[in-house]
Amino acid sequence: MTMATVNVQEVIDSRKLSGFQVLVVSLCALIVLIDGFDTQAIGYVAPAIVRSWHVDRAALTPVFSAGLLGLMLGALAFGPVADRFGRKPVLIFCTLFFGVMSLLTSTADSVQSLIILRFITxxxxxxxxxxxxxxxxEYAPKRIRATTIMIMFCGFSLGAALGGVAAASLISHFGWKSVFVLGGIVPCLAFPFLAALLPESIRYLVVQGERGERVAAILRRIDPAASIPAGATFTVEEHKAKGFVVRQLFANGRGPFTLLIWLVFFMSLLDLYFVTNWLPTIITDSGIAVSRAALITAMYQVGGILGTLLLGRLFDRFSPFVMLALTYLAASVFVLLIGTVGTSIGALVLTVFGAGFCVVGGQIGANALTANSYPTAIRSTGVGWALGIGRIGSIVGPMIGGQLLSLHWPIRQIFLVAAAPVLIASLAALCISFLRRAPLAEEHGLQTGASTP
Known part of the structure; x- marks a missing residue:
């Protein structure tokens, strides 16, 4: 008797996005929203800390760098861990962990303690x-995968933007520590809901050879009308990774793509954190109030949200890495313009919004395209290491900004320097577009996984 075979990815790709899949995307968006709030919080509270502790603004450079070093190591470490033990347990653990650490950050009473707490967070x-x-x-249909990932990742930009709005009010009423209290309470409250509602990746379960009934149950939640034969074997068109998982990023012709996408992430995140960490301080130094500076900086993330929503469809419909190159090229222009508009509130809002549209939108697009370029067995590792290498750039960016500020460079020249990294990212993305033989979104070779009893 021949056993029926069900290709899980074909089932997902052939159906409309279901309510269950929307739930998965929404929960992931909630996680990155909270992540975005907590990641950007230090940039918004930095001017208030400088005034409260009577320290030089450059003294906070190690604080920015320590947090970003933690982000880098967390991405490098937890990507391979999730490829080994699953997405869900790593996601909910990390959410609870950074929530608790954000609460502890509110107890910091010196630059040294703030450095340690931001690193661990x-x-x-x-x-x-x-x-x-x-x-x-792994839950998105291929035809709208980039769009779905980018819409989900709007949560990060929204969280970062809400951080600016919340900081403007919280700092004036309760002091800067209240921003970290809010950033800690929300993920701690979200933890039990995530543990109860968030499913494991169905493609991960098949690749790992998990129980067939578990896979069948998830498929029925995706499509209640799906007919799944008893004793069916579930497959995906991917192989389980063998050996050291990070080495697989360079196997099967993936090496050139991996190196180029690392360059894109490095330059993109260098620029993103250069701007988000120092822009409020630079604007404040030009004579604009702290609360207004926070709101102007929040427009960077608002622009990122709109950019993400519009760019996702373009990446799905046209040559994605060519579109990414054009996005970063436009970003270099807007970043340069920020340094030329002086203290005009309207012009600052417009140029900061445009820079966010392209830099944040481009980075989120790079996240989506990278995730779609690696197979399930090494996807978390591929994305995690790209983000981890990018975090080196995010550490270097604030350090460069702090150094330029300490040298009292004119604002125009500071943003001329800030425009260069995204221009390099544009060139790297263009090179990737010529490497269409670089890692395919789906590796050939049918992976047979779970089967129902």
Whole structure:
């Protein structure tokens, strides 16, 4: 008797996005929203800390760098862990972990203690992000995968923007520590809901050879009308990774793509954190009030949200890496313009919004395209290591900004320097577009996984 075979990815690709899949995307969006709030919080409260502790603004450079170092190590470590033990346990653990650490950050009473607490918090923040991307990728139909991932990742930009709005009010009424209290309470409250509602990746379960009834149950939630024969064997067109998982990023012709996408992430995140960490301080130094500076900086993330929503469809419909290159090219222009508009509130809002549209939208697009370029068995590792390498850039960016500020460079020249990294990212993305033989979204070779009893 021949046993029926069900290709899980074909089932997902052939159906409309179901309510269950929307739930998965929404929960991942909630996680990255909280992640975005907590990641960007230090940039919004930095001017208030400088005034409260009477320290030089450059003294906070190690604080920015420590948090980003934690983000880097968290992404590098938890990506492979999730490829070994699953997306769900890593996601919910990291969410609870960075929530608790954010609460503890509110007890900081010196630059030294703030450095330590932001580093440890960053470990959890860095671990959550690549796994939210991977889980969304593995539940999204191929035809709208980039759009779905980018819409999910709007949560990060929305969380970062809400951080600016919340900081403007909380700091004036309760002091800067209240921002971290809010950033800690929300993920702790979300933890039990995530544990109860978030499913494991169905593609991960098949690749790992998990129980067939578990896979069948998830398929029925995706499509209650689906006919799943008794004793069916579930497959995906991918192989289980063998050997050291990070080495697989360079196997089967993936090496050039991996190196180029690392360059894109490095330059993109260098620029993103250069701007988000120092823009409120630079604007404040030009004579604009702290609360207004926070709101102007929040427009960077608002622009990122709109950019993400519009760019996702373009990436799905046209050559995705060509579109990414054009996005970063436009980003370099807007970043340069920020340094030329002076203290005009309207012009600052417009140029900061445009820079966010392209830089944040481009980075989220890079997240989606990277997740779609690696197979399930190494997807969290691929995204995690790209983000981890990018985090080196995010550490270097604030350090460069702090150094330029300490040298009292004119604002125009500071943003001329800030425009260069995204221009390099544009060139790297263009090179990837010529490497269409670089890692395929789906590796050939049918992976036979779970079967129902």
């Amino acid at each position: 960053g470990l959890g923040l860095g671990g959550a992000m690549p796994n939210a991307i991977a889980l969304t990728t």
